[in-house]
Amino acid sequence: MFKTYKKLWLVLSLFIVLSPLGLLATGTAFGEWGSDELIDEVGFIPAGLEKMADLWQHAPMPDYSIQGFAATFGQSALGYIASAVVGVLLVVLIITFLSRIVKD
Amino acid sequence: MHIPDGYLSPQTAVPFVVAMVPIWGVAVKKVKENLRKREVPVLAVGAAFSFIIMMFNLPIPGGSSAHAVGAVLLAILLGPWAACIGVSVALIIQALIFGDGGILAIGANCFNMAFIMPMVGYLMYKLIKGQADAISTRGIIAAALAGYIGLNVAALFTAVEFGSQYHLFQTADGTPLYFMYPIKVAIAAMLSEHLTLAGPVEALVTALGVWFVGNSYPELVARKQAIMFNGGVADNV
Numbered sequence: 001m002f003k004t005y006k007k008l009w010l011v012l013s014l015f016i017v018l019s020p021l022g023l024l025a026t027g028t029a030f031g032e033w034g035s036d037e038l039i040d041e042v043g044f045i046p047a048g049l050e051k052m053a054d055l056w057q058h059a060p061m062p063d064y065s066i067q068g069f070a071a072t073f074g075q076s077a078l079g080y081i082a083s084a085v086v087g088v089l090l091v092v093l094i095i096t097f098l099s100r101i102v103k104d
Numbered sequence: 105m106h107i108p109d110g111y112l113s114p115q116t117a118v119p120f121v122v123a124m125v126p127i128w129g130v131a132v133k134k135v136k137e138n139l140r141k142r143e144v145p146v147l148a149v150g151a152a153f154s155f156i157i158m159m160f161n162l163p164i165p166g167g168s169s170a171h172a173v174g175a176v177l178l179a180i181l182l183g184p185w186a187a188c189i190g191v192s193v194a195l196i197i198q199a200l201i202f203g204d205g206g207i208l209a210i211g212a213n214c215f216n217m218a219f220i221m222p223m224v225g226y227l228m229y230k231l232i233k234g235q236a237d238a239i240s241t242r243g244i245i246a247a248a249l250a251g252y253i254g255l256n257v258a259a260l261f262t263a264v265e266f267g268s269q270y271h272l273f274q275t276a277d278g279t280p281l282y283f284m285y286p287i288k289v290a291i292a293a294m295l296s297e298h299l300t301l302a303g304p305v306e307a308l309v310t311a312l313g314v315w316f317v318g319n320s321y322p323e324l325v326a327r328k329q330a331i332m333f334n335g336g337v338a339d340n341v
Contacts, residue, residue: 001145007320008149015156022171025163029170030293031266031283032108038284048273048281049110052208056109059203064159083202084159088152090197095151095190098132099144 001096016084020077061086105173105259105294106158106198107213109206111266111283113273120265121211127219128192134185143182146324150178151190155197157309158204162301168293170302173217176225176254177313180238180247181324187222212265216258225254225310238325239318244311251310252303256295259302263287263294 002009028037035053038045045053061067064083070076109117139147154174161169178187192214198204205213233246267290269283283290318325 001148004142005145005149005321008146008153008317011316012149012153012156015153015160019156019159022160025161025169027163027167027169029105029161030168030297031111031262031290032106034108042284044279044284046110046280046282046284047275048113049283052110052114052206053108056199056203056207059199059201061201062203064202064204080159084156086201087155087159087194087197090201091152091155091193092148094193094197095148096144098189098193099139099141099147 012088016081016088019084020080023073023076023080105170105213105217105262106195106205107209107262107266109208111206111269112209112212113269113282114208116265116269116272117206117208117212119211120215121208124192124211124214124219127188127215131185131188131192134183135189138183139186143186143324147178147182147186147190150174150181150187151194153313154178154191155194158194158198160305162305164297164301168297170297172251172302172306172309173221173255173258174306174309174313175217175221175258176229176247176251176306177310179222179226179254180229180250180310180314181317184222184226187226188218191218191222212262216261216265220261221254221258224257225250228253239315239322243318244315247314248307248311252307255303255306256298259294259298260291263290266290 028034033041035045035050061079061083065076065079066082069079157172157174159171161171164170173191175187175191178190182190195205195213195218196210199207199210199213229246229250232249233243236242236246264287266283267285267287270280270286273281275281314325
């Protein structure tokens with residue numbers, strides 16, 4: 001799994017380490033505002049949106065953070081890296097599992 | 105470009121989930137037929153790379169942000185259907201574990217970033233590259249343009265999907281129920297951000313990615329050409 005394409009895994013690891021650079025852009029993407037941001041941005045929360053906004057509240061690492069560990073940039077950065085590691089592991093595991101359907 | 109829950113009406117979000125089912129079905133079938141066992145690690149690392157590249161938020165002047173997706177790079181290396189599977193897995197993990205993108209909006213988000221983007225990018229790549237070598241100047245330029253166009257078409261689809269909500273779903277007094285800006289505003293905002301910043305970054309990521317993989321593992325870009333020359337089989341689709 002890791003031996004054949006060692007260079008690709010190394011580059012991926014490098015991106016994981018550098019991921020906190022993504023935190024430097026603090027603005028929320030267009031059309032992705034949370035409820036509090038909607039008040040600032042738009043002035044109100046549309047009724048239909050409000051009903052559906054909290055459809056999923058079980059994300060264990062919301063906004064790529066460790067809950068209760070985002071007081072400083074350093075903490076956010078560590079949470080971001082941890083999220084990157086968790087995300088990469090899950091994606092690799094799922095692809096590997098799905099690949100059992102692939103025949104040589 | 106990750107639409108959260110509530111920005112699309114259920115009448116819009118649900119059909120996209122339904123539409124993704126046969127798309128995923130075809131993708132699994134195509135990948136089963138075409139992806140070699142030793143390419144599985146490439147799909148795994150590629151999907152993981154797509155996950156990571158979406159975490160690199162780029163600051164947009166005026167307080168917004170955008171990011172590249174990596175879907176066209178996957179499409180060039182493994183074909184658009186494998187890219188569809190890889191990016192879909194990344195997007196579903198982002199929604200479930202990190203709350204990035206809605207649950208009911210998973211269909212629309214996968215449609216835009218895991219279906220439209222790799223398909224458009226792959227077609228553009230084939231069209232521009234022609235018979236040129238993948239790591240020739242023309243091949244690398246084709247990869248860059250394909251990434252740029254793929255991301256922007258995906259951004260346009262996203263803008264039309266949420267922008268249309270403003271016109272379709274309002275209360276009796278004209279207050280929007282879901283997305284709250286007209287479609288023109290949505291398209292202008294999404295395209296200005298992706299044409300100027302996220303698009304060039306996607307172009308760079310796609311071109312550097314093809315160049316790096318092509319130089320490190322020539323077999324990953326060469327095999328498809330061999331197939332093409334031996335009777336014009338639509339390679340790796």
